Amino acid sequence: MAHRIRVTGTVQGVGFRPFVWRLASELGIRGQVLNDGRGVEILAWCEDPEAFATRLRREAPPLARITAITIAEERLGPPPQDFRIVESHASAPATAIAADAATCLDCLAEIRDPAQRRFGHAFANCTNCGPRLSILQRLPYDRANTSMAGFAMCPACASEYADPADRRFHAQPIACPACGPRLWLAEGDAVHEGRIALDRAAEIIRGGGIVAVKGLGGFHLAADARQEETVARLRRSKRRRSRPFALMARDLAEIRRFARLDAQEAAQLGSSAAPILLLNSEGEALAPSVAPGQSTLGFMLPYTPLHHLLLARLDGPIVLTSGNLTDEPQCASNAEAQERLSALCDALLMHDRDIVQRVDDSVLRMARHGPIVIRRARGLAPEPIALALPDAPSVLALGGDLKSSAALFTDGRLTVSQHLGDLSTPLARADFAKMVEVLLALNGARPALVACDLHPDFHASHVAAGLAARFDAPCVRVQHHYAHVLSCLADNGITAFATPVLGVVLDGMGHGNDGTVWGGEFLRVDHAGFQRLAHFPVVPLPGGDAAARQPWRNAVAQLDATLGWEAVAGSPALRHLASKNATALRRSFALSGAHRTSSAGRLLDALAALLGLCVDEQSYEGEAAMLLEACAARSTSGGSYGAERCATGPSWAPLLRGVLDDLERGTAAEIIARRAHDTVIAGVVSQVEAIRDAHAINRVALSGGCFNNVLLSDGISDALAARGFSVLVHRGLPPGDGGLAAGQALAALQARSEGLN
Template sequence: MPDDLVRRKFTVSGQVQGVGFRPFVYRIAADHALTGTVSNTAAGVFIEVQGLAASVDGFGHDLAHKLPPLARVVSCTQQDIPVMEGEEGFRIVASGDGGAGHEVLISADVATCDDCQADMSDPANRRHLYPFTNCTNCGPRYTITRFIPYDRDKTSMACFPLCPVCAAEYENPLDRRFHAQPNACPVCGPRVWYVDGAPDGPAADTGYDAAPGSGRGDEPGCAPASDHGAGRPTGTPAIQALAQALAAGRIAAVKGLGGFHLACDAASDAAVGELRRRKHRPHKPLAIMVPDLAAARRIVHVSPEEEALLAGRERPIVLCRALDGLAGGMHGVARPGDGTPLDLDPDAPLISPLISPLISPLISPDTPFVGVMLPYTPLHHVLLRLYGALLPEGRVPALVMTSGNAGGEPICLGNREALRRLSSIADVFLLHDRDILIRTDDSVTRVNPATGAPQFLRRARGFTPRPVFLEGDGPCVLAMGPELKNTLCVTRGDKAFVSQHIGDMHNLETLGFHREIAAHLPRILQVTPQAVVRDLHPDYMTTAEAEQSGLPVLTLQHHFAHIHAVLAENRHDGPALGLALDGTGHGDDGTVWGGELLYVDNVALDHQRLGRLARIPLPGGEAAIREPWRIAQGLLWHLGLREPVTDGARPWPWLRDHAQAAALLPRLLERGVNTPLTSSCGRLFDAVSALLGLCTTVTYEGQAAIRLEHAQDAITPHGGSHGAFFTHAYPSPLRGARDGSDTLVLDTHALFRAVHDDWARGTPPGEVARRFHAGLVAGLADMAAAVAGVMDVPVVALSGGAMQNLTLSVHLPQALAARGLTVLTHAELPPGDGCISLGQAARARRELAGRG
């Protein structure tokens, strides 16, 4: 045996299973003529290599610098171990069982790679147009995974035995489909079929809907794919039938990767309008899918940063500014201020004859931005290819692809569920027999034009369950999240795993989804939470779930959770100020918060409220959130402006449709009946939007603020000269609280009065909207700077749903930085309530650690 022969053991943790890591190790071991083994284990990937010292060193270099595209190494340790005599060759050994404390990171679902697209495009390839083509570099992961290690028998592919050809690929370390767990072909893999209308009676041939973690394997009832869709178009003819139905203006429910989409022709006003009517979604923007970047550029402006997001392996929805005339209520499409559905004359021309009707203006009636995504599954690629072939020359193949659910419910996961829940919306269905174990919506992102950085509006498919890395090790906690835009969070060691978007906890279906993920995350991570943390609000569904969990229960107020989330993302330890700006949240003093300046020390676990926006009344309570005109009139009444202006200005915009209710409102205000006060930033936006006649009644959350933001005049609201934006900004002075506390107050009453006075003079709404935004930004920055100077805390964290307002997200950080402050913002989670569970978990983890 040569004297310079060495044997070295490497332990690699991170995202190293299901990403082609073992064949990569096999190849670089062969390149360096090494013997040894590689295996998946609970602790990660174990590698032992043996050979000449220089070759082993070269292997270590390649292991660090030539990783597969999807691999993400968190740690790599190595140690020399005794040489093994007589070893021949390098072997890939079977996986060990997952267990408690495993360090494996579960891969998110990955868009179809270029190699697989080439296979599907080649008529001579056996996977030509096959809608479940994948390899180790792409395909489903999280949505089909039941347990770790990520092996086929622990996924929903367990029901599909490999044919000899696929088995040979799966077993060949030099093939890119080596141990690609979803590997399949038309002979042995899942199949699609087309259903024209929901069938009557039991859907016996529609596949098997599996609850997360239930397992199918070889259990009775795991029928072969050939038993499904009998008598109906299957395979490519099924997708061709779907394409023809969509081209004919029909609405389809399409089973995809993490659930169902509702799809229709994005250029058809009739189809889009009917989808809106059936789904009870009159105004909220709809996402579209186009085949490639060239198609996207015919509809929207695409910056280099937006291109990187659109074409990345995560393939989120990206909000891009539409080309002139293609969105935002252009070309005769009215945007009624009262939130009523758009009423279009079917005989009226909607599009200028100089502009091709690429998408309907009904896609995004409230905003000039369109949510665009590129295909991320083989099925999408095939569908858009076949659909595009049916269109006249010059048309862009663009399909609406919106979540397959009824309003407020979770996305549909299984065939039977979709046929039951979507039959009143969809005309036709495209189903398949690969079970989705974990329902996951599309992620929604945009690019901040000032920084070029991406920002999440919804974090789900493609990014979940990617962890947020925390400072130091810590105990395991389960965070229940907020009531709206709910997510869950489970911590393991120095990582926080935030779930996909779950939704608003307003119905039993969403509660069931919440329970699915609350059980699934600890199971797949193989951890046992030591405590559960919830919001302070006593009546939330998440509160009841926490109290019934059997675990010790911790609490954290909503807005402090927002700031803890920002600090956790930025791995900031110690004191910081935080501006938490959103709709409404239950404050720890029993009042309704929503525009708060907070002090948070996440090491000393100290926090306090130092400032807020001036309180405004909500006449009618929850009704005021749905009808912003109530907030506007209540605030006018509070300021002594109790009669409509008649001398040259329009009367209050809501008097036409709500005159009777408006006449009764002063009684509520005088008596203080069902009229809570709030410091909410979001409700202030609502009041201004209603006063300007932009939106007096909302049909979705944030609608009034969205219309107000996009009504701004053209003095660089989203970029360009920061100084020009503040031209003639309305005043928003600081004052002390009038309740005897030490809280600093930003006098947004003065800000609103300035809005009213300009509106009464007939100033154009666009100018008023921009001056309001500028005044609010300046006031918030002044308030934070004043407190930072007194407290000697120069760090300000920004969070809350109002930070999804692009104007605030561009100009508020700049205004704070101009005052000498360090600004922390979200990068891995949305600034809205989707980050709350992380803040809850980060705070609770430190509290438990402090207790020892």
């Protein structure tokens, strides 16, 4: 009897068809398997298709992610003589796109073995590793639809590609020294090729130079992480004053020379995603300019053969930062790199395999509850989230203007794009528009709904309005913090609201429904939408956007609103604010139209300013809060200053009074910072308990960029769990604005259906 078996999920570009062939051959099943726009289709003449499907799911290749297997009986006549892999069928895409994967151990062993024909080859890969999204032009995922189409296979590669017993059977990016791609180093007028290019690149780095390296999803700038003069030069060239640089080390042993590393962290670093992982620094010192003022270092391991070969020629870690000027997209093409990076580096290490989709490095850190995804990109995106909404219409969501990403819901899966960066420059905005079109094209989608942030001036919201008009679709504007809560719920596979959820959202700022700027929110969420139950104190946001850049403004605003400026202005603890015109600033608070905010992020900025950690100007978004966390992490002596509540939510009077008192006593900054964290934790937990008492809500979802802070994330989630709450945290999406689009998509569906079922 013939059966048509349909497998959906991430099943293309991961060795799934060869796996099906091997399993069918083992079981004596006859038929065929192919890729099409919907996933993998199997025609199987067998007696027990359910048993076959069970093994398909249980033994799938390591990079495969199966979301569904369906079986239908077919009347197709006599079976073929064997089981075959047939050519793919092009049709409307409905399959998940595989993420790029770090070099597997088998390929790594080959490039290190002089007896292998791929010894020293910078582009070795197989069905278990290598480029996927970054080289994909269209579905289905076949060589002809990737940037490998122009590289004809040599006879040896063609033989491996056609051999079902070989791990490169139907490996679409298959490559070797004979058939390409080609590697070269451009150094002024000189061009070095192959292994000589790698030798010379390593020599330049050892000598204190900077090399632009074409990686998997874009160019990076590489420099010796121990040479301060070089790292400082890199900062000046990139116009990157103090944001920490990413690092790449040869192996785990090398990382352990500079940072603490436990088993969970080692597993994350060695995973197929190979992310940048923030680790607590410990041991030998790197150049001070690598991560100024931070207690963590962002390390990754080599994730392509090219990186492995380069690091093997060096005796220490390198800075490996994105190849761009600050706030611009990462360079992806050779021409782009030569134009934009030549002035920043001493040589460019390039190759002729085109990067079709720009993909930055993913960034994670470990909390007690698991990994926190800070930036979701290479190795993680665009793996979809399966949602049980079978009849829901397609939705395109555009996120926000910071840490932007787009999301598409279609065919029961939510696909969130790779991190697209901040939309503050024309280049970044053009790149965002291009990536949105790619997301639609690769998924063959025509959205019935378009969603965006409530903020009227976001560039992403303007793009959404244009797309809504183009597709003749409603444009649903979603309140920022409500989207954060729904993003956390989607991340946990929750689409039904049998009981309400309390969303605790702590972030920098988002447009509120009442005309103020929100950011410390306690939201009741159910099938009808959301209700704001409580919030952090509303204080002036002096200067609007200027307050987000200049922490001292928030310090004055918080003190004035909470304790009264006249009562504290003479405190010795505020001498470092004496040069600021606090009187004129306070006068602006009373002006009509002055911004007001409940932002948790601005509270953390104020605390950083009071401690003198970041007073005048932040050089990047979140710097003050990161320095505050780093300072607190240096102390284990904490304890809350006390938790108080007022009619609208937590009161920070004990916090601010306690900080000033400790400063006047000369208490160490790290102890004050730790106590400040503990007080915020206590205040949030106390408010959640009060809401449970009043509204009988026991399930709490934590979201917002402040939950990138491990002290806050662990402290709040642990304290709530200890008090019997069911706590939901982000699992695969960022708690910050990188996950916003996912929540917007669900909000649009909820608005359409008046409840997710």
